[in-house]
Amino acid sequence: EPEVTQTPSHQVTQMGQEVILRCVPISNHLYFYWYRQILGQKVEFLVSFYNNEISEKSEIFDDQFSVERPDGSNFTLKIRSTKLEDSAMYFCASRDRGVGNYGYTFGSGTRLTVV
Amino acid sequence: GESVGLHLPTLSVQEGDNSIINCAYSNSASDYFIWYKQESGKGPQFIIDIRSNMDKRQGQRVTVLLNKTVKHLSLQIAATQPGDSAVYFCAENISRQGGKLIFGQGTELSVKP
Numbered sequence: 001e002p003e004v005t006q007t008p009s010h011q012v013t014q015m016g017q018e019v020i021l022r023c024v025p026i027s028n029h030l031y032f033y034w035y036r037q038i039l040g041q042k043v044e045f046l047v048s049f050y051n052n053e054i055s056e057k058s059e060i061f062d063d064q065f066s067v068e069r070p071d072g073s074n075f076t077l078k079i080r081s082t083k084l085e086d087s088a089m090y091f092c093a094s095r096d097r098g099v100g101n102y103g104y105t106f107g108s109g110t111r112l113t114v115v
Numbered sequence: 116g117e118s119v120g121l122h123l124p125t126l127s128v129q130e131g132d133n134s135i136i137n138c139a140y141s142n143s144a145s146d147y148f149i150w151y152k153q154e155s156g157k158g159p160q161f162i163i164d165i166r167s168n169m170d171k172r173q174g175q176r177v178t179v180l181l182n183k184t185v186k187h188l189s190l191q192i193a194a195t196q197p198g199d200s201a202v203y204f205c206a207e208n209i210s211r212q213g214g215k216l217i218f219g220q221g222t223e224l225s226v227k228p
Contacts, residue, residue, distance in 0.1 A: 031214050043218040091158045106158035
């Protein structure tokens, strides 16, 4: 079964440093997403991406965040200057168009720890 | 206001019993709903979905009920097994506004053998 792959599985970074979280969505999917989950809390939407541009973003997704699809396979989330409160699990998801459950598939996540 | 506590609601059941997990969704304009299962260290895994033109949908061992009047979803798991132990989230979507999912708080299901 096709998977969404995320790397690394765990990233530790110092406050103020830049991090890039990487995702390889399912190859024929058209829509891409980042979500985050602070420990013990619910999953929160960050941003959606379609046709090489952001289609929607949440209040969390401020100027410190950016997304990119640098080639035909990767989808990245960059945090320019990490803060302690950015510590969370970050999930990438992708979906096809018009499939029953939208074909929404989540990756296993990257645990980001900011120290 | 929104809860920001670290404790999820917990449901503890005996193996073989039926489980019912409830969720209150937030937006009356939502027209598509999904239940996800999340095991420790993994991403959300699709279980079952339902559109707002239905009030019940059945899958293998799972049933989702939708009550739009009170904005309530439930997930019923028949003959619960130890492998069902996980955190369960409902998610809502307004399909005409794109694919963004709004997740509920989650319920931790613990199945005792």
